Amino acid sequence: xxxxxxxxxxxxxxxxxxxxxxxxxxxxxxxxxxxxxxxxxxxxxxxxxxxxxxxxxxxxxxxxxxxxxxxxxxxxxxxxxxxxxxxxxxxxxxxxxxxxxxxxxxxxxxxxxxxxxxxxxxxxxxxxxxxxxxxxxxxxxxxxxxxxxxxxxxxxxxxxxxxxxxxxxxxxxxxxxxxxxxxxxxxxxxxxxxxxxxxxxxx
Numbered sequence: 273x274x275x276x277x278x279x280x281x282x283x284x285x286x287x288x289x290x291x292x293x294x295x296x297x298x299x300x301x302x303x304x305x306x307x308x309x310x311x312x313x314x315x316x317x318x319x320x321x322x323x324x325x326x327x328x329x330x331x332x333x334x335x336x337x338x339x340x341x342x343x344x345x346x347x348x349x350x351x352x353x354x355x356x357x358x359x360x361x362x363x364x365x366x367x368x369x370x371x372x373x374x375x376x377x378x379x380x381x382x383x384x385x386x387x388x389x390x391x392x393x394x395x396x397x398x399x400x401x402x403x404x405x406x407x408x409x410x411x412x413x414x415x416x417x418x419x420x421x422x423x424x425x426x427x428x429x430x431x432x433x434x435x436x437x438x439x440x441x442x443x444x445x446x447x448x449x450x451x452x453x454x455x456x457x458x459x460x461x462x463x464x465x466x467x468x469x470x471x472x473x474x475x
Contacts, residue, residue: 332406335396347403349453354465361398405452412443
């Protein structure tokens with residue numbers, strides 16, 4: 273299985289380089305950068321220009337490439353994970369948050385940095401499992417955040433903070449998910465999990 277994954281990854285990287293070189297040669301450097309790691313079969317990758325989902329050089333596509341290489345879940349549209357899988361991801365992210373807390377207690381900046389990167393890696397990995405259109409979601413949250421104003425939120429009490437002004441428009445998350453192919457699950461089979469756990473459940 274690992275040999276197959278490595279061959280797929282190598283084929284993908286070759287196809288990606290060729291696609292980017294062709295786009296750049298045709299005067300489309302931005303389009304070239306929009307090719308990204310998608311799915312687990314190289315032949316599916318070439319035709320998938322990203323519509324704001326990922327950028328070739330983004331952290332998100334790095335994580336997707338990692339998960340593709342090692343045969344982990346990578347979604348190409350928004351989808352639900354099983355509760356078992358979600359709880360697993362929560363535990364992994366909580367472990368990194370705990371490591372950051374310990375690093376803060378020890379005043380160790382290197383361990384703080386390492387824990388933060390690992391926390392983000394797991395968060396982005398969870399988003400990749402779910403097939404989230406990350407860049408589109410990020411851009412919308414950025415739009416919403418940049419329209420806030422300085423202020424103190426009473427329930428938080430932080431002296432340096434931002435609040436929502438009158439007329440503020442929040443992120444349009446569900447609209448974005450629907451625009452990128454999300455469909456509510458209609459049965460238990462629509463919830464995604466690792467193949468090994470599916471096999472154990474069906475055994």
